Amino acid sequence: MAPKPMLQRYHQAGNSKLHACFGICCNTALLQIGLEACAGCVKKLNTYTQHKQFGHAFTTTCALCHQWKLPLTLGDHTYRYSQPLELSFRSDASAGATLNTHAGKVNTSMLIHAWDEAWNKWIVTGTWTQKHVEVYFKVLTINDATSTGFVDHGRRYLLAREYRANADIIEDPNLRTDLESRLESNPADYEKPKHPPMWSLVELEQLPEAVMHLAMGVVKAVAKFVHQWAAARNKSPYLAERLNFCITMHVQYCRIGRFPMAKYSPLGKFPGWVADTFRTWWMWMPWLYSTLDSTTFAYARYAAPATIPTQWTGAECKRFLKSRAHPGYTKLKAPEAKAIIRSMSQLASWPPPEVIPPACSVSGPAIQEMVGHCHSLFKYLFAEPHSQKDEHAASAHAKLLLTTLTRLDRLMHPGLSPIHI
Numbered sequence: 168m169a170p171k172p173m174l175q176r177y178h179q180a181g182n183s184k185l186h187a188c189f190g191i192c193c194n195t196a197l198l199q200i201g202l203e204a205c206a207g208c209v210k211k212l213n214t215y216t217q218h219k220q221f222g223h224a225f226t227t228t229c230a231l232c233h234q235w236k237l238p239l240t241l242g243d244h245t246y247r248y249s250q251p252l253e254l255s256f257r258s259d260a261s262a263g264a265t266l267n268t269h270a271g272k273v274n275t276s277m278l279i280h281a282w283d284e285a286w287n288k289w290i291v292t293g294t295w296t297q298k299h300v301e302v303y304f305k306v307l308t309i310n311d312a313t314s315t316g317f318v319d320h321g322r323r324y325l326l327a328r329e330y331r332a333n334a335d336i337i338e339d340p341n342l343r344t345d346l347e348s349r350l351e352s353n354p355a356d357y358e359k360p361k362h363p364p365m366w367s368l369v370e371l372e373q374l375p376e377a378v379m380h381l382a383m384g385v386v387k388a389v390a391k392f393v394h395q396w397a398a399a400r401n402k403s404p405y406l407a408e409r410l411n412f413c414i415t416m417h418v419q420y421c422r423i424g425r426f427p428m429a430k431y432s433p434l435g436k437f438p439g440w441v442a443d444t445f446r447t448w449w450m451w452m453p454w455l456y457s458t459l460d461s462t463t464f465a466y467a468r469y470a471a472p473a474t475i476p477t478q479w480t481g482a483e484c485k486r487f488l489k490s491r492a493h494p495g496y497t498k499l500k501a502p503e504a505k506a507i508i509r510s511m512s513q514l515a516s517w518p519p520p521e522v523i524p525p526a527c528s529v530s531g532p533a534i535q536e537m538v539g540h541c542h543s544l545f546k547y548l549f550a551e552p553h554s555q556k557d558e559h560a561a562s563a564h565a566k567l568l569l570t571t572l573t574r575l576d577r578l579m580h581p582g583l584s585p586i587h588i
Contacts, residue, residue, distance in 0.1 A: 190371030191237045192263075192308050193270035197248040198233070204570050205232040212570075216543075216563050221556040225563050235566040238271050246270035253302045257295060260284070263307045273308060275366040281307050282317070282362040290321055290359070297321070313363060320360040327357040382545060383445045385568075389541045390448060392572065393456060393534055394435070396579065399526030400466045407431040413455050417447075426450070449545040456538045459531035466527045476512040484508045492522035528578045537575060540568035 195202045204212065208229050215225050227234070238246050247269050256267040262281035265271055285303055288295040295303075297318055304314040327350060329336055337343045350357055397406040411430045418428065426447040429439025448455075458464075469490035472483050479487070481501025488496035488504060496504070511517060547561040 190273050191239075191270070192266050192273050192306075193237055193246065194248065194252060197250060197252070198270065199247045199249050200231065200233055202233045202235060202237075203573055204234045204566055205229060208232055208234050209567070209570050212563055212567050216560070216567065219560070221559040221563075224559045225566075235569050238269075241272050241274065241277075243271055244269055252306050255298065255302050256306055257288075257299050257303065259288075259294070260303055267306050272372075274370055274372070278307060278309065278366050279362050281309075285317070286321070286359055290324060317360060320356070320358075323357045324359065382449070382548075383440075383442065385541065386445050386448045386452075386545075387440055389452075389538065389568075389572070390437070392576070393459070393538065396526050396529060396534055396575075397464065398435075399524040399579065400464060402464050402467075403435050405463060407435045409458050410455055413451070417451065449542055452538045452542045453535075456535060459534050459538075461531070464531050466523065469521050471518070476508050476517075479505070479508060481505060490521050491519050492524075525581055526579045529575050533571075533575060537568065537571040540564045540571060544568055 193202075208227065208231075211227060212225060212234075214220075225234075233246065242265065244265065252267050260267075260281075262284055263271075263273065263277050266273070281303065285295070285300045289297065289300050300318060300321070301314055304317070326346070330346060334343065337346065394403060394406060397403050414428050414430050417426065427443045428447045428451075429437065429444060431437050469487070471487065472479055476487075481504050484501070484504035484507070485496055485499060487508065488499070493507070499507070511519070543564040544561055547557045547564065550557040
């Protein structure tokens, strides 16, 4: 999710591998020591939460992982990368120089310094090129739109400077007249640009996304993950049916005004991803997903139609292709699917062996464990009255949620890039 306010702060948003969420710049894929909690720390976290030892924060030193903790102080050299973020990053850069080799905190003073430094070294002294400026800004998590605006200003400034020094560099009189008109009417476009005003108002760490929006994103991600798991087991309709039953019971017997909710459509789509329903989702998650450990969610092996392959319908052809993990089967139209089946049925190796989905390696109780941590995270995060114990509990369950979600995603999608957290 790429929150709109992040764009207004002139920083890379959620779709980037390197973004300044809460004023912290980190590329998790390049960390020498992983951000994900190791098996030993996960065991300690589980003991910590099971015994509800929330009177103190979970703190333990580990040489194998960072336990989902991010750098909180400027100049922290603990989070070293295995390789530089950008090989063309200038060694003489001063503002945020360590961010190319280490994850670290970013503040507005650093960004303003980098803005002035880039201008001086590119425009004034000429020791940097445009490429150096773009790489510099990228490492400091400044987004492409802001970087492009800075570069455009620099190009116009250089053009105006060269023209004032020697007007003959522009031979076309029409172009010369146009430039002179622009210099007179919009002189600010040919001067050093001011840094984004938001950087002078408040620090980045004071500009996180609203807690409500972050909670909505987490709950939606977990709910969709569960549905993907059920769909991979060919149980998506059954899951939607069970959820609709629970939602109907909730609407009929509970205070709907306090806990609004929508039902799944016949196509398995949930139309209620709005702010009012997210609170209901995280509160009712353990109940809504209480049947995931049922044998009904066991994977059902494919059963071929009684007719010969050349007589199969488009839907039957696509179901067969799905059971064989045929690439791109979801995008095939009925005639295309039929043509593929006709071609395959003529091969000596027909029928090809069934491919068991990787999701079958993830059990229902494992999914319920993830759901439980999501529920507990927000139960403690929004506890009233909020105490230090609630904060410690929410932090521990957040780490266990991230650990469980990452582990299950790795099982469901082997060989693919890790989930973007």
